Amino acid sequence: MSETGATAILKEEVDIVIPTIRNLEFLEKWRAFFEPYHLIIVQDGDPSKGIKVPEGFDYELYNRNDINRILGSKSHCISFKDSACRCFGFLLSKKKYIFTIDDDCFVAKDPSGKEINALEQHLKNLLTPSTPFFFNTLYDPFREGTDFVRGYPFSLREGVPTAASHGLWLNIPDYDAPTQLVKPLERNTRYVDAVMTIPKGTLFPMCGMNLAFNRELIGPVMYFGLMGDGQPIGRYDDMWAGWCMKVISDHLGFGVKTGLPYVWHSKASNPFVNLKKEYKGIYWQEELIPFFQSVSLPKECTTAQKCYVELSKQVKAKLGKVDEYFNKLADNMVTWIEAWEELNPSVAPKSDALPNGSAK
């Protein structure tokens, strides 16, 4: 129980992964909710720049030198100068659940003025089943004060395991650059008290700034791709991961939820810089979406790793002609799985507790 009385559910089973190229002062605002949990901080950009972690947090901090040291010849699969670097924290974690949050996301308040414990809501979403096969019009039937509605098949009411919980943002919405340019002053003030399962066979634009997932179910597919420095595209890290994750979750019979919790997203990144990063993604995605909609995985693909390697083959075969980049991305998807299996052998020995702050 933290000072404010917030209960820290599953605190031994959760890692909070934070990518940062700025600073970690935002943690002060989250102290009541995050202090009992372990943080994995992925410092992007210049590794010689010191990053100060506020006192009292239990954390590991990794910079580019650590990524190169730990992954060696595989380190090229982790992006540099893009929030995609966060997936290095997913790779290193040994916990069942991951919550990843950006350093410009703060505690939001619900309409009653109560501070929202985003991590607690994500864990509730992940601990309760999803309903991808039949839409419940009263939203998530497993939440307090609601249920399955009349006409909902009883044979489907058990639901399926929830692989991911996609939270939303008040204040600065996650708009693409063209929308940001057209609507520079638009702020999201609409708090919608709903959690819903994204139906099977439906893709969605996954934003990485307020996201949680079950690492044991789909950790191996949460690769945020090749973005940022040296790459022709940026700000499509979470989108790529979300499309891969959704088609594989559909195949494996897992669910994905979106809606609560909200965070308060405080910084609007520069739309002109964003346009430069995104523009290839904006037209490539008109080919990527039909590709993901047509993905079919063989029944032999019974694990996230097998699905992901099979998907990388289909990326190479079908998207390589869109641009050479996708051949490189497909190869790095395989490198990521090799790194995953190297760092997460099937029976991972319990690692001894590390002194606070040291990289492994």
Ligand SMILES: O=c1ccn([C@@H]2O[C@H](COP(=O)(O)OP(=O)(O)O[C@H]3O[C@@H](CO)[C@H](O)[C@H]3O)[C@@H](O)[C@H]2O)c(=O)[nH]1
């Ligand atoms: O080169 C970089 C840039 C940023 N980071 C860290 O990543 C997150 C997100 O950065 P930022 O808040 O500037 O990005 P947004 O435009 O608000 O959001 C984008 O980031 C992704 C969502 O997380 C998605 O692509 C867009 O929604 C912060 O923690 C930065 O410190 C970085 O590590 N390296």
Ligand SMILES: [Mn+2]
């Ligand atoms: Mn941001």
